[in-house]
Amino acid sequence: MISSLRGMNDILEEDYERFTYFINTATKIAQNYGFHFIQTPLLEETALFKRSVGESSDIVSKEMYQFIDKGENDVCLRPEGTAGVVRAFIQKKLDKAGGIHRFFYHGAMFRYERPQKGRLRQFHQFGVESFGVDSVYEDATMIMMVADILSACGIGYRLQLNSLGDLNCMPPYRENLINFVKNIEDKICEDCVRRVATNPIRVLDCKNTTCQELYENAPKLINNLCSGCKDDFDTLKKVLDKNGISYEINTNLVRGLDYYSKTAFEFVSDEIGSQSAIAGGGRYDRLIEFLDGRPTPAVGFAMGIERLMELIKMPESKREGYYMGAMDEVAVDLVMSLAQKKRKTDKTTIDYKAKNLKNHLKGADKVNARFCCVIGTNEMENQTIWIKDLENKTEQTVFIGEF
RNA sequence: GUGGGAUUAGCUCAGUUGGUUAGAGCACUGGUUUGUGGUGCCGGGGGUCACGGGUUCGAGCCCCGCAUCCCACCCCA
Numbered sequence: 001m002i003s004s005l006r007g008m009n010d011i012l013e014e015d016y017e018r019f020t021y022f023i024n025t026a027t028k029i030a031q032n033y034g035f036h037f038i039q040t041p042l043l044e045e046t047a048l049f050k051r052s053v054g055e056s057s058d059i060v061s062k063e064m065y066q067f068i069d070k071g072e073n074d075v076c077l078r079p080e081g082t083a084g085v086v087r088a089f090i091q092k093k094l095d096k097a098g099g100i101h102r103f104f105y106h107g108a109m110f111r112y113e114r115p116q117k118g119r120l121r122q123f124h125q126f127g128v129e130s131f132g133v134d135s136v137y138e139d140a141t142m143i144m145m146v147a148d149i150l151s152a153c154g155i156g157y158r159l160q161l162n163s164l165g166d167l168n169c170m171p172p173y174r175e176n177l178i179n180f181v182k183n184i185e186d187k188i189c190e191d192c193v194r195r196v197a198t199n200p201i202r203v204l205d206c207k208n209t210t211c212q213e214l215y216e217n218a219p220k221l222i223n224n225l226c227s228g229c230k231d232d233f234d235t236l237k238k239v240l241d242k243n244g245i246s247y248e249i250n251t252n253l254v255r256g257l258d259y260y261s262k263t264a265f266e267f268v269s270d271e272i273g274s275q276s277a278i279a280g281g282g283r284y285d286r287l288i289e290f291l292d293g294r295p296t297p298a299v300g301f302a303m304g305i306e307r308l309m310e311l312i313k314m315p316e317s318k319r320e321g322y323y324m325g326a327m328d329e330v331a332v333d334l335v336m337s338l339a340q341k342k343r344k345t346d347k348t349t350i351d352y353k354a355k356n357l358k359n360h361l362k363g364a365d366k367v368n369a370r371f372c373c374v375i376g377t378n379e380m381e382n383q384t385i386w387i388k389d390l391e392n393k394t395e396q397t398v399f400i401g402e403f
Numbered sequence: 404g405u406g407g408g409a410u411u412a413g414c415u416c417a418g419u420u421g422g423u424u425a426g427a428g429c430a431c432u433g434g435u436u437u438g439u440g441g442u443g444c445c446g447g448g449g450g451u452c453a454c455g456g457g458u459u460c461g462a463g464c465c466c467c468g469c470a471u472c473c474c475a476c477c478c479c480a
Contacts, residue, residue, distance in 0.1 A: 006471070058478050062404085080480085109480080114404075117473065118480085125480060191477075207476080255479095266480095273473095277480055304480025327438070361440035368441095376438070390440065 007113070007121030009306075018312050019124075022305060023106055026126045026149045030104040033145050035128055038103040040084035042110075046074040051290055052083040054258030056198045063111040077110035081127045081302055082259070082284070083291075089131055090293035100132040106305070118275030118307040127302035128281075131288070134297035136232040139263040139283055140239040142301050146267055146279050147245055149303070154313030157267045157278065159245065162222065162253035163233040164201075164282070166261050169226040174200060176219050184214050205252040220251045229262055236263060255280065259287040263299065272307055279303040319391050321347030323364035327376030329354045335375055338385070338403060364390060373403075 004010060011019055027037070046066050053060050059079045066076040078084055085103055094101050106126040113119060128145065130138055143159065150157050165173060178200050185193060188211050192203045204215055225233065240247055247265075255264045264282035272278075281301025288296040324339045326332045332354060342348040349367045351360065357374060364372035372388045379385055385403050388395045 003471080063478080111479085113478070115472080116475090119478085123480070127480090274475070275479075280480060302480055307480060357438040358435095358440075360438095363440090365441045372440075374438085378438085386438085388439075393440095395439085 005121070007115035007119075009120060009122070015309065018309055018314060019305065021314055022153060022308060022312055023126065025152050026106070026303070027104070029145060029148050029152060030128055033102075033141065035102040035104045035130075038085055038088065038105050039107070040078075040081075040088050040105065042078055042108060043075050044078055044084055044087070046076045048083050048087055048291070049076065049079060052086065052259055052287055053080060057258060059111060063113055065110045065112055079111045080109055081105055081107070081125055082129060082287070082300055085127075085129045085300075086287055086291055086293070086298070089129075089296075090288065090291055094131065095288055095293040095296050098132070100130070102128075102130045104128045116275065117273045118304070120306055124305040125302045126305060127300060129298060129300035131296050131298045133299070134285070136235050136263065137239060139232075139299050140236055140243070142281060142299055143240065143265055144243060144245060146281075146301055146303065150267065150279070150308075153308065153311070155269070155278070155308060155311045156271070157269055159247040160250040160253050160266045160268060161236070161240075161247045162250055162264045163225055163229055164255070164261050164264050165221055165225050165229050166285070169224060169229055170221070170261065173219065173221050173224045176224070177201065177203075180218050187214055199254075199258075201254045205254060222249065222251045232262060255282055259284040259290065261285055265301070267303075269307070269311060271311060275307060277304070278307050278311075317368060319368055319370040321349070321369055322371045322373055323349045323351070323360070323367055323369035324373045325351040325360040325363065325375075326354045327357060327360070327374055328380065331375040331377075331380055334380070334400070338373075338400065342403075361388070361390075364388075 046064070049060050049064065055061060064076045064079055066074070069075050085105060089095060089101065089103075104127065107124065108122050109125050110122050112121060115121060126149075128142065130142070147157075147159070164170060178196060181188065181192070181196050181200065181203055185196070188203070189206065189208045192206050192208070192211055195202045195206075201221075203211070204218065206212065206215070222233075237247075250266075253264055253266055260282045262283040262285070265280065266277050267279040268276045269278050270276065279301055281299070283297070283299040285297045286295075288294070288298060322339070322342055324335050324342070326335045332352060336350060336352075339348045339350045347369075349364075349369060351363050355363070357376075360374050361372055370389065370391060372390055374386050374388075376386070379397070382397075383400050384397045385400055386395065386397050387403075
C-alpha cells in the first residue's frame with residue numbers, strides 16, 4: 001500500500017466540512033473588512049524567501065522544500081504566505097500605483113519539520129495583508145479581525161502583544177542586549193549561545209529556567225522604544241481597550257520571521273498542546289523595499305488552520321434536500337428521472353434498490369434528507385409520489401406532474 | 404535533528420505468567436407476519452495483531468530493526 005508522505009494529510013468528510021466552514025467564515029469576515037482575495041503560486045524562486053523571511057531563520061535555513069527544476073531554476077514550495085503576496089504586489093506595480101491595497105489568501109504551505117500535533121509538513125494558512133496604511137489603527141484592525149474570526153468559530157484565545165521597534169530604536173537595543181548576554185555567555189545554555197549569533201532577540205524566550213533567571217535583568221525593548229514607536233504602541237493599547245479586546249504584554253514575544261517591526265502579536269490557545277500559536281502577525285514596513293518595491297507600510301497576519309480545526313464549534317447540521325426511492329422494481333426508472341430533474345434545484349439522493357418503506361425512511365434519515373419521497377405500486381397506479389417531511393413528520397401524496 | 408511513549412476490525416479499545424479457532428461496543432450490511440425513520444429484535448461480513456527479522460515445541464504478548472502517530476526539545480501558524 002502506498003501512503004501519503006510524512007506530515008501530509010488528506011482532508012475529507014468531517015475534516016473537510018470543518019475546513020470549509022472555517023474558510024467560509026473567515027472569508028466573509030475579511031470581505032466585511034474590505035479585503036480582496038489573492039491567489040499566488042505554491043512554487044516560487046528560492047531567493048524570494050531568502051530575502052524576505054531571512055536566511056538566519058530556521059524556516060529558510062533548514063525547513064524548505066527546495067530543488068532545482070528542469071530549467072535549472074532554484075525554486076521551493078512556499079513555507080509561508082506573506083512573501084508571495086508582497087512579490088505579487090510589487091510585480092503588479094501596485095507599490096508605484098499608490099493608495100491602499102488589502103488582500104486575504106488561504107492555501108497550503110510547506111515546511112520540512114518533524115511532525116507532531118498541530119505541526120505538519122503540508123499545512124494550511126488563512127492570512128491577510130494590508131499595504132499602504134501606516135496608521136497603527138490598521139494594526140488594531142488586524143487584531144480585531146482575528147478576534148472576530150476566532151469568536152465566530154467559537155474559539156477561545158489569549159492575545160499577546162509586543163513592539164519590536166523600528167530602525168531608530170531596534171538596532172541600538174540589539175547591541176545593548178548582545179553586550180548584556182556576552183557578559184554572561186559562560187552561564188547560558190548552548191542554544192542561547194547560538195541564538196546570540198543568529199537571532200539575539202530570541203534568547204529572551206528561552207525555556208531554560210537558568211537562562212530565564214539570568215535574563216530577568218536584561219534590557220527590555222518595550223522600555224527602550226523611540227518616541228514614535230512608543231506613541232504607536234500606546235495608541236494600539238488604547239484602541240484595543242476601547243473595543244473590548246483584552247491582551248497581555250509579552251516583552252519576550254518575537255516573531256520568527258525577520259521582516260517584522262513595530263507591532264507584533266500572537267493569539268494562543270491553551271487547549272491544543274505545545275503548538276499553541278493559532279495566529280500571528282504584525283507590521284512589516286520595510287519588506288516591500290527589501291524586495292525592490294517602493295517603500296510601502298504594511299501589516300498582516302496568518303492563522304494556522306490545522307491548529308484551529310479541533311477548536312471550531314460547528315453549527316448543528318440541518319436536514320436538507322430530498323431522498324428518493326422505489327418500493328417496487330418497476331418504479332426505479334421513474335424515480336431516477338424525477339430525481340434527475342430535482343437535482344437542478346435541490347440536493348437529491350437516490351437509492352437504486354427497491355425496498356420497503358421502513359428501509360427507505362432509514363435511508364433518508366442516514367443521509368440527513370429533509371424529505372423522503374417514495375414510489376410504490378399504489379403510486380405507480382395513480383401516477384403520484386408519496387412525500388414525508390422528516391422534520392415536521394407530515395406526509396402528502398402529490399401527482400408526479402406537480403412534484 | 405535529539406530524547407521518550409504508542410501501534411490489535413472502518414472507529415474507540417479489551418486480550419491474564421507466551422498455550423486451541425484473537426474479542427467487545429459503535430459503524431457497515433441483511434432480515435424482521437399487510438407501506439412509517441432517527442430509538443425494537445435476530446443474523447452477517449470484516450483482522451498478514453503496522454511492517455521486517457529473531458528467540459521458542461509454540462509469539463498479539465519476549466528481543467532487535469524500521470515506518471507512522473503522539474509527547475517534549477527545537478521551531479512556528
